[in-house]
Amino acid sequence: MTARERVAGTVANYVDERTGAAKWMKKNLQKVFPDHWSFMLGEIALYSFVILLLSGTFLSFWFDPSMRHVTYEGSYQPLKDVEMSAAYASALHISFDVRGGLLMRQIHHWAALIFMAAIAVHMMRVFFTGAFRKPREFNWILGVALLTLGIVEGFLGYSLPDDLLSGTGVRIAHAIIQSIPVFGTYLSFFAFGGAFPGEVFIPRIYIVHVLLIPGIFLALITAHLMLVWYQKHTQYPGPGRTEKNVVGYPLMPVYMAKAGGFFFIVFGITAFLGAVASINPIWLYGPYTPAQISAGSQPDWYMGWLDGLVRMAPPFETYLFGYTISWNILLPGLIIPGVIFTGIALYPFIESWMTGDKREHHLLDRPRNVPNRTALGVMSLTFMVVALINGGNDLIATHFDLSINQIMWFSRIGIIVLPPLAFVITKRICLSLQRADREAVLHGRETGRLVMLPHGEFIEIHEELSAEKKFALTQHEQPKAIALVTEDNQGVLNPKGLRARLQARFSAASAENIAKPTAAEVKELESGHHS
Amino acid sequence: MRFISKYRKHRFASPLLLLFALFGIGLTFSVASATEAPKTVDAAARSTLIAEGQQIFLKGCSSCHGLNAEGAGVAPSLIGVGAASVDFVVATGRMPMQDMSQQAMRKPPVYNEEEVAALAAYVASLAPGPRAYTNEEIKWERDGNTAEGGELFRNNCAMCHNFAGQGGALTQGKYAPTVMGVEARHIYEALITGPQAMPVFSDKIITPQEKLSIIKWIKSAESEPNLGGAPLGRVGPVTEGLLVWTLGLGLLIGVAVWLTAKAR
Numbered sequence: 001m002t003a004r005e006r007v008a009g010t011v012a013n014y015v016d017e018r019t020g021a022a023k024w025m026k027k028n029l030q031k032v033f034p035d036h037w038s039f040m041l042g043e044i045a046l047y048s049f050v051i052l053l054l055s056g057t058f059l060s061f062w063f064d065p066s067m068r069h070v071t072y073e074g075s076y077q078p079l080k081d082v083e084m085s086a087a088y089a090s091a092l093h094i095s096f097d098v099r100g101g102l103l104m105r106q107i108h109h110w111a112a113l114i115f116m117a118a119i120a121v122h123m124m125r126v127f128f129t130g131a132f133r134k135p136r137e138f139n140w141i142l143g144v145a146l147l148t149l150g151i152v153e154g155f156l157g158y159s160l161p162d163d164l165l166s167g168t169g170v171r172i173a174h175a176i177i178q179s180i181p182v183f184g185t186y187l188s189f190f191a192f193g194g195a196f197p198g199e200v201f202i203p204r205i206y207i208v209h210v211l212l213i214p215g216i217f218l219a220l221i222t223a224h225l226m227l228v229w230y231q232k233h234t235q236y237p238g239p240g241r242t243e244k245n246v247v248g249y250p251l252m253p254v255y256m257a258k259a260g261g262f263f264f265i266v267f268g269i270t271a272f273l274g275a276v277a278s279i280n281p282i283w284l285y286g287p288y289t290p291a292q293i294s295a296g297s298q299p300d301w302y303m304g305w306l307d308g309l310v311r312m313a314p315p316f317e318t319y320l321f322g323y324t325i326s327w328n329i330l331l332p333g334l335i336i337p338g339v340i341f342t343g344i345a346l347y348p349f350i351e352s353w354m355t356g357d358k359r360e361h362h363l364l365d366r367p368r369n370v371p372n373r374t375a376l377g378v379m380s381l382t383f384m385v386v387a388l389i390n391g392g393n394d395l396i397a398t399h400f401d402l403s404i405n406q407i408m409w410f411s412r413i414g415i416i417v418l419p420p421l422a423f424v425i426t427k428r429i430c431l432s433l434q435r436a437d438r439e440a441v442l443h444g445r446e447t448g449r450l451v452m453l454p455h456g457e458f459i460e461i462h463e464e465l466s467a468e469k470k471f472a473l474t475q476h477e478q479p480k481a482i483a484l485v486t487e488d489n490q491g492v493l494n495p496k497g498l499r500a501r502l503q504a505r506f507s508a509a510s511a512e513n514i515a516k517p518t519a520a521e522v523k524e525l526e527s528g529h530h531s
Numbered sequence: 532m533r534f535i536s537k538y539r540k541h542r543f544a545s546p547l548l549l550l551f552a553l554f555g556i557g558l559t560f561s562v563a564s565a566t567e568a569p570k571t572v573d574a575a576a577r578s579t580l581i582a583e584g585q586q587i588f589l590k591g592c593s594s595c596h597g598l599n600a601e602g603a604g605v606a607p608s609l610i611g612v613g614a615a616s617v618d619f620v621v622a623t624g625r626m627p628m629q630d631m632s633q634q635a636m637r638k639p640p641v642y643n644e645e646e647v648a649a650l651a652a653y654v655a656s657l658a659p660g661p662r663a664y665t666n667e668e669i670k671w672e673r674d675g676n677t678a679e680g681g682e683l684f685r686n687n688c689a690m691c692h693n694f695a696g697q698g699g700a701l702t703q704g705k706y707a708p709t710v711m712g713v714e715a716r717h718i719y720e721a722l723i724t725g726p727q728a729m730p731v732f733s734d735k736i737i738t739p740q741e742k743l744s745i746i747k748w749i750k751s752a753e754s755e756p757n758l759g760g761a762p763l764g765r766v767g768p769v770t771e772g773l774l775v776w777t778l779g780l781g782l783l784i785g786v787a788v789w790l791t792a793k794a795r
Contacts, residue, residue, distance in 0.1 A: 295699025
């Protein structure tokens, strides 16, 4: 034993005697994580969150969330002597007069955009592979909560500098609050401490942005990760991988090294973006005044779909009992997002009801093997993308020489027509891929080598798949449709009535699959002919 | 000559002589400097210019605007639009129009400066209207104030032309063009004439001095270095989102694939 080992042993022993950590560490450091690039997407979000905490702390040293009126005296000349709020002036101060301030601001903002994008792709991975199924429904809901909070947190950060663009965003938020029937007006007075824009909103959202929501974030992320830890990570199917084990690398040292290294790479890429690409150039926007507006005012991308929905809403209003209900804001600003997020959060339960599958799942699905879910996912994404595109309709109009009205009508019709179309097309593609899988298992891979037989016939050589590959293509189970019971054998009507009929209908749709090759079919082919 | 020699020692002789001398120098100077002003062409030269302009008009413009610039179904009357309008739309290449779409776009001008001046003189001769300017007359560098111009721009222009003057969309395919790289005189003329979808900003709404401030701010935005790195078009968060989803996420996922790749 060398001297260094002795010292390390003494220190470890000292700590262990006082904390009892050795047993716990031994167990948990050996915990195994499966290895796949798509399992790193959530990590990107986690690391971006850490970057946000660090860069945000730096910014908070100088940012002054105050609506006090000041005259700008900093080094950016085009705004010299312009009247503005202390919040905007301090954001300019960070940008131009604090060493590294602009870089930090840009890193913070890019990290926020990456954070939301990583959450979105992580969520897509979890959805399309069915990782949300029992027992992980709660973690899915936690994820949806994190996504929603992320949107709110990002929006508040975008609003803080009190520049012309962020003020415009706050104005829209104000309008959406006001669109709530009956008590919206009161709610807006409550939030803004009076009429818009007032003096209290920025200081209030500042503390929500830097303390309240990050605190909730930390708590939810901890719970999110602890559940992953406790329930163990899902894995893609393959030989030796079952519902009862996890195949992968131990946390220490392999996974720790990979994850630790990945953190620095994420930080590096974010810093690279912050260094080379301008983001939110607040000095160009100018200070916020309610009388001003800029063409092409847009939110950050994660709010873009909301803006797109508001932009395409037809001007419907009703006047009831002395109250005006602005459906054109209420519907796209609150009702549709509410329905969408509730639907997303409840999806694990909806799917379990549709398929009647109440079992635990730790092996992931290949998206093609669950055509109904995959098609639903693509349908929802299509809806979001059409809305997002309409959010940038003015820029699309100017940059592609189109008419903004035509883009709006394309979106209005497209948001209704395209998602169902996407559903049908995706489902057909999934079924075709299943057919291809079946073909590959039964007849092997097409090699592209053509051979002429002695009697002149041309055939293509098919290469038999490896046993592992065959297993991977056939290990999944194909659900059966739930038989519809309208009345039992005594002639008593099923009390569930419509619900049972609906469930039977949905489960039949979910069970629509190309039959995977059976063992008997494979045997028959192996013993006999090939072509 | 006796008169002069008789009074040459008079006590008013020296001051008078000085006055005469000053008057003489002043007169010479005013005559000499007046020749620089382009607007004081004499009547004969002016009528030649108008005649030239009329010839250009008949060849290049009358098929839409009518033989006497009275306008027709497809094009407005030009009587009373003034030289400023002609200088703006012709010298920026907007007229003659490339096609009958929603809006005449900026393109390399068809006519040179002399031809534009002749056309402007002809149209101005039909009825009085705002006069054309030269870049030298627009003394934005001397009389403008950048910060004031920025405030005025955000108040009056940004809602169509975007916060950084990059342009923006209007309804039915019309658009507010970018104000970057536009000559000072054309900005000034656009403000006083309100071409196409743009409103007129008369001198009562925005004083001539304020117009110079706006021009100064535009010129300052034009020459401003990209302080935060690649400007991404200076059009706000849309291009930022695009970059995150392409370059940002592309790099990150690429690294994730690399980190989890099996050693072969």
